[in-house]
Amino acid sequence: MLLDRHDSILSDLDGVVYAGPFALEGAPEALNRAQDMGVPVAFVTNNASRSVSTVAEHLVKLGVKTDSEHVVSSAQAAAEMLKDQVTPGAKVLICGAQALADCVKDAGFEPVWKQNDSPSAVVQGFNPELRWVDLAEAAFTLSDPDIVWVASNTDLTIPKERGIAPGNGTLVNAVATATGRTPLVAGKPESAIFTTGAKKLKSSQALVVGDRLDTDIQGGNRAQMATACVITGVDTVESVLAAIPLERPTYLLKNLGELFEDYPDIEVSIETNGAQASCATHRALVTGNKLAVSGDSDHLNFWRVSCAAWWAAHPHVDVPTSPEEIVHEQ
Incomplete structure (x- = not known):
């Protein structure tokens, strides 16, 4: 397996x-x-809005066997990144949740919430209760180019039980638009x-x-x-x-x-005008911008061989690239 x-x-x-x-x-x-x-x-x-202990508690309630020692958060990563950017004990403006402030404090810095507190850095993380005034405070502080800016992550979206919602990246982009600056990113x-x-x-x-x-x-x-x-x-x-x-x-x-489960062995070969990939149950052939696939289209192997062939035919693309046509051959 x-x-x-x-x-x-x-x-x-x-x-x-x-x-x-x-x-x-x-x-x-x-x-x-x-x-x-x-x-x-x-x-x-x-997710930098919850402490690792809170995350672990949530997982345990869902039936997962784990503890806080087995949770690694972007808030922790952001606090660690600050150690390479500002002096120990420096004031850091928090644009995020209390969990982020706690990580910053644990890393040896003084969390603050206002520009008037003279911070040396701004650290920004997701907080579903973040307000416009919080984003504005970060933007005002970052008008000084010497202020370090660290973002816990830049996820544009986050999946919730009701669907896809805006993530921390949308909030980071709001501050970036206001300041013309780009943050250092600590997490994924x-x-x-x-x-x-x-x-x-x-x-x-x-x-x-x-x-x-x-x-x-x-x-x-x-x-x-x-x-x-x-x-x-x-x-x-x-x-x-x-x-x-x-x-x-x-x-x-x-x-x-x-x-x-067993993962299929997929054989890939480069063709004159594309590429071919196959496993025991499926075969995909790329010719130009056309992808032809044989096998049960409801099985994930359909997409596994499709990806293998398409990627082999397009090894160096800079933007997401899809076939102009996908043909299912019986």
Whole structure:
């Protein structure tokens, strides 16, 4: 089975384990099964609005066996990044939740909330209760080019139980528009948060599991780890097919339960005007901008061979690129 290839799991939360307060079907059971098999699990989250203990408590309530030591947050990563940017004990303006302020304090800095407090840096993280005045305070402070700006993450969206909602990236973009500045980014898609998680688990063959190409998969790839995209959150099989090289996952899964199934061996060959990929049940052929696929279209192998062939034919694209036509051949 697929999980035999790896010695740990670094799992995203939103869109992988749960959506809002509710567990995704089968996710807690899959994670517990992995741990029972001796494969440890750490949770790597870009959500900076909750403490790691609160995240762990939520997971336990959903039936996941874990604790705060197995949660790595972008708030922690942002606080650690500040250590390389400003002097110890410096004042840091918080544009985010109390959990972010607590991480900043634990890292040896003094959290403040107003420009008049003379901060040396601004750290911004997601807070569903953030107000316009909070964003304005950050923008006013960042008008000084010497003020360091660190963002916990730049996720544009976040999956909730009612659908897709604006994420921290939209709030960061609001401040960026007002200031003309670009922040340093601590969490995903940067690699540090993943290497931190792997070190906690003493892992050398970690598998990064996520639902977002631009954060989970890109970050895992940056960390030179195997990556798996589950189709239970933001990205779809169509967006995975169109992905740029940095955001192409090692594996494509319907859900966490497929960690315990055999993953198909896919053979790829470069053709004169495209590429071909095949497994035991499916075959895909790229000719120019056309993709022809044979096999059951309801099986995920349909998309796995499609991705393998399409990516082989388009190894260096800079923007998401899709076939002009996908033909299903019986």
